[in-house]
Amino acid sequence: MALQTLDIIRRSATTTPSPGQRQTQEVVKLIDVSKCIGCKACQVTCMEWNDTRDAIGTNHGIYDNPTDLTENSWTVMRYAEVKTDRGLEWLIRKDGCMHCADPGCLKACPAPGAIVQYSNGIVDFHEENCIGCGYCITGCPFNIPRLSKKDSKVYKCTLCSDRVAVGLEPACAKTCPTGAIVFGTKEDMLFHAEERIADLKSRGFDKAGIYNPQRVGGTHVIYVLQHADKPEIYDGLPKDPGISPQVSLWKGAAKPLASIALGLGILGAFIHYVTMGPNEVSEEIEKEFKDEK
Amino acid sequence: MKNDPKKLLRYTPFERASHWLTGITFILLALSGLGFFHPFFYPLCQLFGGGTWTRILHPFIGVVMAVSFGVEFFNYRQLNVMTPSDWEWLKHIREMVAGDDRNMPEAGKFNAGQKLLFWLLAICMALLILSGIVMWRAYFSFLFPVALIRFASVVHAVAATIIIALIIFHIYASIWTKESIRAMLYGQVRRAWAKQHHPAWFREMTRGEK
Numbered sequence: 001m002a003l004q005t006l007d008i009i010r011r012s013a014t015t016t017p018s019p020g021q022r023q024t025q026e027v028v029k030l031i032d033v034s035k036c037i038g039c040k041a042c043q044v045t046c047m048e049w050n051d052t053r054d055a056i057g058t059n060h061g062i063y064d065n066p067t068d069l070t071e072n073s074w075t076v077m078r079y080a081e082v083k084t085d086r087g088l089e090w091l092i093r094k095d096g097c098m099h100c101a102d103p104g105c106l107k108a109c110p111a112p113g114a115i116v117q118y119s120n121g122i123v124d125f126h127e128e129n130c131i132g133c134g135y136c137i138t139g140c141p142f143n144i145p146r147l148s149k150k151d152s153k154v155y156k157c158t159l160c161s162d163r164v165a166v167g168l169e170p171a172c173a174k175t176c177p178t179g180a181i182v183f184g185t186k187e188d189m190l191f192h193a194e195e196r197i198a199d200l201k202s203r204g205f206d207k208a209g210i211y212n213p214q215r216v217g218g219t220h221v222i223y224v225l226q227h228a229d230k231p232e233i234y235d236g237l238p239k240d241p242g243i244s245p246q247v248s249l250w251k252g253a254a255k256p257l258a259s260i261a262l263g264l265g266i267l268g269a270f271i272h273y274v275t276m277g278p279n280e281v282s283e284e285i286e287k288e289f290k291d292e293k
Numbered sequence: 294m295k296n297d298p299k300k301l302l303r304y305t306p307f308e309r310a311s312h313w314l315t316g317i318t319f320i321l322l323a324l325s326g327l328g329f330f331h332p333f334f335y336p337l338c339q340l341f342g343g344g345t346w347t348r349i350l351h352p353f354i355g356v357v358m359a360v361s362f363g364v365e366f367f368n369y370r371q372l373n374v375m376t377p378s379d380w381e382w383l384k385h386i387r388e389m390v391a392g393d394d395r396n397m398p399e400a401g402k403f404n405a406g407q408k409l410l411f412w413l414l415a416i417c418m419a420l421l422i423l424s425g426i427v428m429w430r431a432y433f434s435f436l437f438p439v440a441l442i443r444f445a446s447v448v449h450a451v452a453a454t455i456i457i458a459l460i461i462f463h464i465y466a467s468i469w470t471k472e473s474i475r476a477m478l479y480g481q482v483r484r485a486w487a488k489q490h491h492p493a494w495f496r497e498m499t500r501g502e503k
Contacts (some may be wrong), residue, residue, distance in 0.1 A: 058478035131344035134430030289485035
């Protein structure tokens with residue numbers, strides 16, 4: 001979805017600058033897992049605001065519902081029952097797009113303008129430019145984008161770019177009844193996170209910390225985790241996610257260089273032709289078969 | 294068009310048809326694939342009706358090429374077995390490129406360069422088909438872990454670059470060696486041409502004559 005057009009800092013499959021005259025403040029959605037009660041209000045309000053409706057699924061015997069992100073469910077609560085040094089803990093994580101500073105989806109996308117990054121840090125899909133190749137799914141370190149079977153376009157959390165553009169907070173942050181989801185400038189959110197971590201540490205969570213993975217340049221959705229040393233216990237939150245080296249190789253400097261090499265190959269062939277001349281039948285052999293011409 | 298009895302049959306109608314089917318599908322695949330290769334080439338997607346149509350069509354054209362290349366592969370694989378004389382031929386490749394073929398070992402129906410090209414194309418095609426299946430998001434990607442899809446994406450791009458380079462070489466060689474495009478278009482070659490470029494094949498074809 002697009003509202004802003006003057007504050008794009010990166011645009012998929014585009015090698016020239018994007019309209020980025022306007023500089024906006026970098027924003028962050030801070031999700032404090034320790035405050036989450038798993039009520040799923042954020043899931044409901046996400047569907048309400050974005051007007052997406054998932055098909056009614058089946059009960060899998062666990063709280064996760066739906067059990068995974070879909071093209072209609074851009075955020076889901078993941079419930080993990082984990083034994084820690086504090087006993088049995090119920091760790092509930094709101095999953096969805098992390099809005100990486102260095103987005104693997106955008107890097108992988110071959111369609112110009114199908115994925116953009118605003119100067120406020122939001123990574124947004126412009127589905128009208130999407131061609132449905134699924135390269136963003138290949139590029140994403142967090143397994144977030146989902147391809148729709150209905151229209152073969154990919155969908156994911158927009159961080160309510162439409163709301164943020166007009167000065168509102170994302171719908172999930174607005175609705176969260178415990179204040180587990182808060183939204184603001186990156187600076188404010190990091191400050192707030194420090195307060196939360198200090199509070200958690202004072203209550204015995206020695207390893208409390210933020211989840212703001214640096215190999216993707218940091219994210220614009222940041223978690224406060226009680227056990228920041230073990231993010232994987234939060235239903236498989238990757239420990240040190242980054243854009244895969246294979247994706248970097250696939251989408252990096254190799255391709256322009258290969259393109260130039262192919263161009264030089266054609267030029268080289270032409271030069272060979274005009275310097276060496278064609279490879280023809282010799283006069284000698286032509287004479288031998290004179291009667292057959 | 295009547296066959297000229299003095300000329301030698303180099304490619305049967307079936308061989309010509311499968312060659313050009315492979316050739317046409319290759320061109321379509323290269324153009325559509327380049328569209329996703331780098332943003333610079335994205336406008337090529339317009340030739341196929343835009344990005345989405347290109348994304349839909351590319352793998353299906355790939356299936357056609359896989360079949361027609363497969364037919365050619367099984368048709369030609371025995372003729373392309375490298376012999377000691379072929380390795381000798383490759384040692385003299387510099388002279389050949391310089392346009393002097395007097396010291397080249399005698400080539401059969403295919404010379405060592407053509408044989409080497411054949412095997413390199415076959416390797417690239419195998420890699421492209423396998424990696425292409427893994428990348429085919431609409432029908433197959435969901436079967437594979439993302440790490441394999443990433444690997445396949447790299448393999449597909451590398452193999453595509455190599456095969457395009459090989460085909461540039463192949464097309465140029467046919468332009469450089471006069472009358473060889475006619476051979477693949479109409480099937481027949483002059484005896485003089487055969488003796489010049491494929492002397493061993495020439496003798497084989499004319500054995501018992503004269």
